[in-house]
Structure formats: C-alpha cells, structure tokens
Amino acid sequence: MxxxxxxxxxxxxxxxxxxxxxxxxxxxxxxxxxxxxxxxxxxxxxxxxxxxxxxxxxxxxxxxxxxxxxxxxxxxxxxxxxxxxxxxxxxxxxxxxxxxxxxxxxxxxxxxxxxxxxxxxxxxxxxxxxxxxxxxxxxxxxxxxxxxxxxxxxxxxxxxxxxxxxxxxxxxxxxxxxxxxxxxxxxxxxxxxxxxxxxxxxxxxxxxxxxxxxxxxxxxxxxxxxxxxxxxxxxxxxxxxxxxxxxxxxxxxxxxxNTEEASENTDKSILLIVDGQEIAITLYDTPAANALYDMLPLELTFEDFNHIENIIYLPEELPTEGEPDGCDPDIGDFCLYEPWGNLSIFYQDFRESNGLIPLGHIESGIEILSGMTDDFTAILEKQTE
Ligand SMILES: Cc1cc2nc3c(=O)[nH]c(=O)nc-3n(C[C@H](O)[C@H](O)[C@H](O)COP(=O)(O)O)c2cc1C
CATH class of the missing domain: 3.40.50.360 (Flavodoxin domain)
Structure with a gap:
C-alpha cells in the first residue's frame, strides 16, 4: 500500500x-x-x-x-x-x-x-x-x-x-x-x-x-x-x-x-451505497478481505465512532490469521478492528492502532461520509462491470 x-x-x-x-x-x-x-x-x-x-x-x-x-x-x-x-x-x-x-x-x-x-x-x-x-x-x-x-x-x-x-x-x-x-x-x-x-x-x-x-x-x-x-x-x-x-x-x-496496480494484484472492487450514492472501495487480496467479499451483498447499519470513523459489526467473523498486528490508518482506509470485530471506514486520519487490519481503501466518494455522525444504513456489494 x-x-x-x-x-x-x-x-x-x-x-x-x-x-x-x-x-x-x-x-x-x-x-x-x-x-x-x-x-x-x-x-x-x-x-x-x-x-x-x-x-x-x-x-x-x-x-x-x-x-x-x-x-x-x-x-x-x-x-x-x-x-x-x-x-x-x-x-x-x-x-x-x-x-x-x-x-x-x-x-x-x-x-x-x-x-x-x-x-x-x-x-x-x-x-x-x-x-x-x-x-x-x-x-x-x-x-x-x-x-x-x-x-x-x-x-x-x-x-x-x-x-x-x-x-x-x-x-x-x-x-x-x-x-x-x-x-x-x-x-x-x-x-x-x-x-x-x-x-x-x-x-x-x-x-x-x-x-x-x-x-x-x-x-x-x-x-x-x-x-x-x-x-x-x-x-x-x-x-x-x-x-x-x-x-x-x-x-x-x-x-x-489504477490499471497498473490492478495488473499487479487481484484486488477487488466493491461499492458501498448510501442513499443511492456510490462509494467505490478497493478490497485488497488478503484472506480477511476475500472473506468479506464472499459475504457480499450485505445491508449494514453504520454508526459514528468519535467523529473519526464509521463502524459496523458483521454478522460473521472474518479470518485474521496471518494478517498484520495493526496499521496506521489514513483517511479512506477500510479496516477490520479485530478486538471488537467491527469494520471501520476512516473519514479522518488516525494513529497507528494494534488490532486494526487493513481490508481496502476508498477510491472515490469519501465525501459522502463527511459529517455522517448519525447512524445510517448502506448496502455493501460487489461491483459489476
Ligand atoms: C486568521 C484568518 C485570516 C484570514 N485572512 C484572510 C485574508 O487576508 N484574505 C482573505 O481573502 N480571506 C482571509 N481569510 C478567510 C479564509 O482565507 C477563507 O475563509 C478560507 O476559505 C478558509 O479556508 P479553510 O477552511 O481551509 O481554513 C482569513 C481567515 C482566517 C481564519
């Protein structure tokens, strides 16, 4: 990354x-x-x-x-x-x-x-x-x-x-x-x-x-x-x-x-749809991200956490074996917080955190999440060409 x-x-x-x-x-x-x-x-x-x-x-x-x-x-x-x-x-x-x-x-x-x-x-x-x-x-x-x-x-x-x-x-x-x-x-x-x-x-x-x-x-x-x-x-x-x-x-x-990156790996594109607006996310080619991809589509209710990230809890746990111990999330990073089992989308930058596993990154549309401090429901689905 x-x-x-x-x-x-x-x-x-x-x-x-x-x-x-x-x-x-x-x-x-x-x-x-x-x-x-x-x-x-x-x-x-x-x-x-x-x-x-x-x-x-x-x-x-x-x-x-x-x-x-x-x-x-x-x-x-x-x-x-x-x-x-x-x-x-x-x-x-x-x-x-x-x-x-x-x-x-x-x-x-x-x-x-x-x-x-x-x-x-x-x-x-x-x-x-x-x-x-x-x-x-x-x-x-x-x-x-x-x-x-x-x-x-x-x-x-x-x-x-x-x-x-x-x-x-x-x-x-x-x-x-x-x-x-x-x-x-x-x-x-x-x-x-x-x-x-x-x-x-x-x-x-x-x-x-x-x-x-x-x-x-x-x-x-x-x-x-x-x-x-x-x-x-x-x-x-x-x-x-x-x-x-x-x-x-x-x-x-x-x-x-993007094309150069795509030819080097098998990252997958997914969409988060909020009120009909699309947020494009690239999922990395990792066991946790691939397991999430296989669960899609999902309807999820996000909540705000500390005005830094939008979080949701998944119906099933994602595999975390072999994943990094933590990461330093940037704006737009899409992560799994292993200790709590929630997904996080960072709309603010945050510090290096143990247990935070990168799953992917928002490619476009992050502005849609700006200031979404109330709970909201969104669909996470595979992107079809
Ligand atoms: C301390 C301060 C000084 C400013 N001085 C000027 C100025 O000299 N001329 C001007 O056109 N706008 C001035 N502004 C207005 C800002 O340039 C403008 O609101 C800008 O869009 C703020 O951008 P930001 O939200 O990224 O901080 C000033 C604003 C602040 C807070």
Whole structure:
C-alpha cells in the first residue's frame, strides 16, 4: 500500500479530510477588501490578478511519468483548532463554518487526491488556534508580524519520495498561514514541483504565491495555482478538475495508475451505497478481505465512532490469521478492528492502532461520509462491470 510515512506526535492531532464539491477558478487579489466581515464574503471577489506576474511554469508530463509520487499537503483551520461542541457551531455563519471539518482547503485536497491518486497530508500545528474567529485572526496577525514559525505536530519522513507536491492553504492576512513557512522550511524542496491551491475570502490570492515562491528554492518549479473563493468552494470540483486537466493531470493519470496496480494484484472492487450514492472501495487480496467479499451483498447499519470513523459489526467473523498486528490508518482506509470485530471506514486520519487490519481503501466518494455522525444504513456489494 503506497502511503507517506508520517510521524504522529500526538493522538490529539487527528487530521481531516473528506467532502468535495465544485466551481470557478478565482485568481485575484484585493488588498483593500476586508475578509473579516461575513457579509463581505458574499461579495464577488475582485478581478485583479496578481498571478500573471509570477513565473508560472508549464505542465506536468504525467503521460511520461505516471509513477511520479504525488503529495497533497494542506493547511486548514478546521484541522488546527478544537471545537468543544460542534453542534453549537452556526454553520450559516461563514466565519464559524470554517472550524468544522472538512475545512475548505481539505475539500480541495480531496478532489485533487481523487484525480491524481496522490497522498494526503494535513499540516497541523502543535498549538491549535482558537475556534473563535477574532481570536484566530489576532494570533494569525501576530504570527505574521513576528514572521513566526509555528511548531508542527505532523511530519513526513519520506519527503524525498515525492517529486510533485500540491500545497494547499487559506489566505490568512493576505499571505499564507505561517505554518506553511514552517512546513516549507522543514523539507528540501530542491528540484521538486510545487502546485499551490488556495482558498480565500474577498482578498483573493493576495501575496500567497509570491511569498511561497520566495520561500522555496530556485530549483523548485511552481506551477499555475488555483484560487477558490470561500462561498464557491462547495461547488468547485469541476473547476479543480479543469485546472488539473490544464496542468496535465487528466482522468487518465489516475486510471493508468489504477490499471497498473490492478495488473499487479487481484484486488477487488466493491461499492458501498448510501442513499443511492456510490462509494467505490478497493478490497485488497488478503484472506480477511476475500472473506468479506464472499459475504457480499450485505445491508449494514453504520454508526459514528468519535467523529473519526464509521463502524459496523458483521454478522460473521472474518479470518485474521496471518494478517498484520495493526496499521496506521489514513483517511479512506477500510479496516477490520479485530478486538471488537467491527469494520471501520476512516473519514479522518488516525494513529497507528494494534488490532486494526487493513481490508481496502476508498477510491472515490469519501465525501459522502463527511459529517455522517448519525447512524445510517448502506448496502455493501460487489461491483459489476
Ligand atoms: C486568521 C484568518 C485570516 C484570514 N485572512 C484572510 C485574508 O487576508 N484574505 C482573505 O481573502 N480571506 C482571509 N481569510 C478567510 C479564509 O482565507 C477563507 O475563509 C478560507 O476559505 C478558509 O479556508 P479553510 O477552511 O481551509 O481554513 C482569513 C481567515 C482566517 C481564519
């Protein structure tokens, strides 16, 4: 299973991801516009465009090198704050909604992952920001003024394995959150390709791209960024796909990678159907996963567990002999938790856990499970061609 080796410093730093949706590529800047007032967010973003002045290069030759290892690293407020009572968050207020997972940058990251098959990585600081908008603004302003480097809680051990890094973040105070500088300075980006994706309020991309360009080595190739205006994020998947097409990440990239993988093993495709929506899952070629495959179709009632995973109990036990003692689940991993006998779908990242046996991985549709904290019934069935 291809995955980045990530050190999790603490159980408290659970990553996010999920949900995707789509529209319009907004690449603009407006220094004077306020992003603080929620009312202002309803305004159309300015049409100024500061991107033309930046040396933005070519496209990625994914045809030639479909084996490029792609990392999708992103910073989002929702993964960097603690909300004591998510129920109390007013999701109609633009400012408050950002504290609920998945954050806007995470939504974009998810769509990039769906198209490119890259590995997701949430940049998380050791000291979470306040979930209060004004307090968060204040700390972010101080960090910018001090040119601070907030300490990071999440790290990538094998950065050398990635040659393409999609780097996502919100516009914070007309630039990148300072944690992005902490991230950039932690690794050697020489010779890598960096592809920024930005979400913002009425201020557009502002100085974000210039600032990361200045922070990255000269030998880093920086490709055309995408900027998505906050109120348009949920409708932005088609814009993200169009941008990825332009960059050379056609649908075929993921398909080729999938075909190559399929020819190497006998993984099986299954579907989880929730309210008529399909979530595609690849089951690995292991005794436990094969036994599950043989049980299908099944109607199952999932429940939420700790806002991290959806779990269900199977009518029969799966064989676990010879399976690994545990694993470190990523977002989208489909596992058996052997001590309790339940299946788990991780819609949040989680720590290395004993007794967790990988069965497969969600290929598409994980956003459907986003925020499904109530019980739900779903059909798990074999995928027919
Ligand atoms: C601390 C802070 C500073 C912000 N500064 C700006 C800004 O300067 N310009 C702007 O357009 N939007 C600004 N925003 C709005 C965010 O860029 C926007 O809400 C973004 O979609 C949030 O993405 P996220 O959910 O991934 O964190 C700011 C938001 C916060 C929390």
């Amino acid at each position: 291809k995955k980045p080796t990530i050190i999790f410093l603490s159980i408290c730093f659970l990553f996010t991801l999920t949900s995707c949706a789509g529209q319009e590529n907004t690449v603009q800047q407006s220094e004077s516009e306020s992003f603080i007032s929620a009312e202002n967010e309803a305004e159309e973003p300015s049409s100024d465009n500061n991107i033309d002045s930046i040396a933005i290069d070519a496209t990625v030759d994914t045809e030639e090198d479909s084996s490029s290892h792609i990392l999708i690293a992103y910073f989002t407020w929702a993964d960097n704050t603690v909300v004591d009572d998510p129920e109390s968050v007013d999701t109609d207020a633009t400012t408050s909604a950002s504290v609920l997972v998945p954050g806007n940058a995470a939504k974009l990251a998810c769509w990039i992952q769906e198209r490119t098959g890259g590995e997701l990585f949430s940049i998380v600081v050791t000291e979470p920001y306040s979930s209060d908008y004004d307090e968060c603004l204040e700390r972010a302003a101080e960090e910018k003024a001090e040119n601070a480097r907030p300490e990071l809680a999440t790290h990538i051990e094998n950065m050398e394995d990635y040659d393409i890094v999609f780097l996502g973040f919100p516009n914070w105070w007309y630039t990148v959150p300072m944690a992005i500088h902490s991230f950039i300075e932690e690794y050697d980006f020489s010779g890598k390709t960096v592809i920024p994706f930005v979400t913002h309020g009425t201020g557009g991309l502002a100085a974000t791209i210039q600032d990361i360009t200045a922070a990255l080595p000269d030998s880093t190739e920086i490709l055309e960024p995408i900027g998505i205006y906050r109120p348009e994020v949920d409708e932005a998947q088609s814009a993200v796909n169009a941008w990825l097409d332009e960059l050379g990440f056609s649908d075929k990239t993921a398909e080729t990678a």
